[in-house]
Amino acid sequence: MNRIGYDKDMVANFRKQVLEYIVPLNEQLIRRQAKRLGIKTVKYYDEPVHFLDGNAELKGDVNSIIEKTLKMYKELSYETSEFFEYIVEKDLFDVEKREGKEEGGFCEYIPKYNSPFIYSVYRGTIDDFNVFTHEAGHAFQKYLCANYEIPEYCSSSEDISEIHSMSMEFLTEPWIKDFFGYDAEKYKFSHMCNALSLLAYICVVDEFQHFAYEKPEATYEERNSFWRELEKKYLPYRDYEENTFLDKGTYWLRQSHIFWGPFYYIDYGLAQVAAFNFWYKAKENREEAWEDYMKVCKSGGSKSFVEVIKLGNLKNPFEEGSIKDITQSIREWVLGAEEELR
Numbered sequence: 001m002n003r004i005g006y007d008k009d010m011v012a013n014f015r016k017q018v019l020e021y022i023v024p025l026n027e028q029l030i031r032r033q034a035k036r037l038g039i040k041t042v043k044y045y046d047e048p049v050h051f052l053d054g055n056a057e058l059k060g061d062v063n064s065i066i067e068k069t070l071k072m073y074k075e076l077s078y079e080t081s082e083f084f085e086y087i088v089e090k091d092l093f094d095v096e097k098r099e100g101k102e103e104g105g106f107c108e109y110i111p112k113y114n115s116p117f118i119y120s121v122y123r124g125t126i127d128d129f130n131v132f133t134h135e136a137g138h139a140f141q142k143y144l145c146a147n148y149e150i151p152e153y154c155s156s157s158e159d160i161s162e163i164h165s166m167s168m169e170f171l172t173e174p175w176i177k178d179f180f181g182y183d184a185e186k187y188k189f190s191h192m193c194n195a196l197s198l199l200a201y202i203c204v205v206d207e208f209q210h211f212a213y214e215k216p217e218a219t220y221e222e223r224n225s226f227w228r229e230l231e232k233k234y235l236p237y238r239d240y241e242e243n244t245f246l247d248k249g250t251y252w253l254r255q256s257h258i259f260w261g262p263f264y265y266i267d268y269g270l271a272q273v274a275a276f277n278f279w280y281k282a283k284e285n286r287e288e289a290w291e292d293y294m295k296v297c298k299s300g301g302s303k304s305f306v307e308v309i310k311l312g313n314l315k316n317p318f319e320e321g322s323i324k325d326i327t328q329s330i331r332e333w334v335l336g337a338e339e340e341l342r
Contacts, residue, residue: 003159005306008210010318011266015203017323018269022199023234025331029193030237032338043241047197050190051341056183058129062096062122065179069132072175077290083143084136086115092139093118095132105131107138107165109146109155116142126187129179130169137168145300153300158264160308162271164297166195170279171293189337192330195272200234202269205255209262224249273317274309276326281313 034042037052049055060068066088073084087093092115105120116139120131141164145154155161169191177184204227211226212218218226228249231238240247252258257265281289296312303311306318315322 003157003305005304006318011206013320014266014270014317014323015207017317017320018199018203019234021324021327022196023236025327025334026196026200026235027237029196029334029338032335033193036338036342041239042237043239044243044246050193051186055190056126056180056187058124058126058179059181060179061124065122065129065132066095068175068178069136072172072178073136075175076172079144079294080140083140086143087118087139090115092116093120095120095122095128097121097123105135107135107142109142111151111154114146116140116146126190130191133169133172134165137165140164140168141297141300144294144297148300150302153302156299156301156303156308157305159267159270159305160296160299160301160303162267163274163308163312166268166271166275167278167293167296170275171282171290173279173282185337185341189334189341192334192337195275196330196334197235199269199272202265202272204230204234205252205258206263206266206269208252209258209265212258213262223252227252270305270317273323273326274312274314276330277312277314280326280329 030042030047033046033050034040037046037049039046058065070084070088073080075081095118101121103121105118108117108119109115110117118132118135118139120128120135122128122132138161141161142155148154156164173188176187180187207230208223208227212223215222226249228247231249231251255265278289278293281292292312292314296308296314299308299311306316309316315326317323
């Protein structure tokens with residue numbers, strides 16, 4: 001994976017901290033979710049539903065969303081204003097839903113034109129908004145580094161790249177009301193809950209990959225059994241009810257990263273903790289948080305993950321206590337937000 005500066009033991013310590021501090025918070029949030037939904041326990045198919053009257057809804061069509069996004073980036077900073085005007089002027093995005101268009105989202109860099117390109121599919125859902133904002137974070141970094149003489153510096157390594165995108169999701173929160181109206185607080189709460197549960201799930205995928213690739217002789221049944229053990233460890237609330245197929249540990253089959261990008265998935269976890277850092281820093285001092293985010297983006301591919309963390313004045317996720325500190329801040333906010341939304 002071209003990584004330098006950390007090894008699998010440090011990643012294992014990262015997972016241990018998630019288990020110790022994030023998982024208990026997720027369990028607490030799931031219990032509260034059950035109360036909000038008026039059910040005894042949250043089944044696996046209930047997990048995406050955060051509110052009895054429905055999750056937050058994105059307001060407007062694709063054209064109005066682009067207009068609102070342009071406004072958001074104009075107000076966010078001079079750099080983002082210049083960036084998104086360039087993206088719109090040069091038509092460097094494809095977000096319209098049409099027949100035959102492939103699902104998903106990504107950001108690509110076009111060396112011939114020194115330009116990023118954003119691809120996603122707008123269907124009017126929360127995921128569409130998240131994907132576009134996520135990919136815009138990638139595109140912003142590539143835009144800032146487009147003129148580096150060393151081509152490898154135009155894009156950072158994958159463990160760093162996700163910091164740009166996941167942090168952008170949180171740094172744009174002040175404009176959420178433009179997109180979700182009266183559902184804005186619902187969105188912020190759900191976004192945080194989803195990020196927390198994703199972090200635990202990432203650890204399941206990562207630990208499973210170490211088992212699967214270090215023990216290739218394992219049988220299909222052994223792999224299933226180990227996956228289910230990990231779900232019970234990191235997602236102890238996961239209830240598959242009468243779905244015996246998933247309950248025997250087969251959910252890993254739908255996680256394509258395990259097949260096409262072994263050991264890539266932990267990048268999202270490391271970046272998520274960095275994004276949580278930026279979320280907290282922005283609440284304390286938004287200008288300072290933005291300056292640090294710019295440092296991280298402008299470094300491109302010139303530094304390692306650990307060096308970038310230091311450059312951005314972020315907590316090193318491998319160090320003991322780093323996740324504990326940020327979890328306390330998140331706990332206070334997310335439980336307070338849940339009380340207000342009941």
